[in-house]
Amino acid sequence: MSSGGKSQPVWSEATIEIRCRAAQNQGMEKTETPIRELLDLCLRSEDGRYWEEFVGRTQPLIANVIINTLRRWCEPQPSLVDDLIQETYFKLFDKDRKALRGLRNEYENTIFAFLKRVASNAACDHGRGQKGVEEVEISDQVVLPSPDGLKRVEFELRKDEIQECLDRLPEETRRRDQTIFWFYYEQGFTAKEISQLAGLGLTVKGVEAVVQRLNRFLKDSGIGTV
Numbered sequence: 001m002s003s004g005g006k007s008q009p010v011w012s013e014a015t016i017e018i019r020c021r022a023a024q025n026q027g028m029e030k031t032e033t034p035i036r037e038l039l040d041l042c043l044r045s046e047d048g049r050y051w052e053e054f055v056g057r058t059q060p061l062i063a064n065v066i067i068n069t070l071r072r073w074c075e076p077q078p079s080l081v082d083d084l085i086q087e088t089y090f091k092l093f094d095k096d097r098k099a100l101r102g103l104r105n106e107y108e109n110t111i112f113a114f115l116k117r118v119a120s121n122a123a124c125d126h127g128r129g130q131k132g133v134e135e136v137e138i139s140d141q142v143v144l145p146s147p148d149g150l151k152r153v154e155f156e157l158r159k160d161e162i163q164e165c166l167d168r169l170p171e172e173t174r175r176r177d178q179t180i181f182w183f184y185y186e187q188g189f190t191a192k193e194i195s196q197l198a199g200l201g202l203t204v205k206g207v208e209a210v211v212q213r214l215n216r217f218l219k220d221s222g223i224g225t226v
Contacts, residue, residue: 033053035057035112039100040105042054043101055089063081065115065123084126088122092118104179162223165221166178180214195207
């Protein structure tokens with residue numbers, strides 16, 4: 001940050017790429033623990049080294065999401081980006097890391113999609129709180145959907161009932177379909193983000209088809225007629 005009252009520098013695309021690559025390259029000399037395993041180690045251990053590695057490997061992604069999201073309202077300043085990075089980690093670590101402990105960490109890329117959502121929401125909350133600043137058109141808005149016929153609050157209250165219903169799905173695809181359902185409706189992942197999870201083996205349209213089928217299944221079971 002410059003002194004003497006001068007305006008702060010704006011991060012260019014090249015600067016962002018350099019900063020992200022530098023952060024990512026810090027751990028390249030050793031074999032990296034898969035991020036899914038690293039998060040499990042962090043949550044089971046009080047060893048600060050695990051958390052330092054977790055922050056070092058996730059901060060570039062969080063910073064990039066915040067920068068791109070802020071551009072809906074303004075050119076992001078480094079100090080503001082740093083503040084929102086801290087706010088994102090605060091939300092992740094608050095209340096004994098409740099947000100991270102509640103994540104369904106079954107696939108390798110799950111944590112990255114979740115971090116993108118938390119960081120994007122932090123930046124959106126800031127941008128929408130600025131008076132007199134118009135928001136540019138949003139092409140990838142983060143919105144938590146809910147099954148047809150269910151309001152968000154009702155959905156939250158009926159999770160156990162929904163899970164019991166999903167337990168009656170055919171055994172051969174039950175685990176996969178339940179994973180897709182909760183990622184989409186509980187975590188708010190998009191079909192594209194879900195399709196990128198390792199092990200699912202579905203395209204974006206394939207995920208969308210599963211979501212539609214599960215929605216019909218719930219409606220036919222009486223869940224979605226509230």
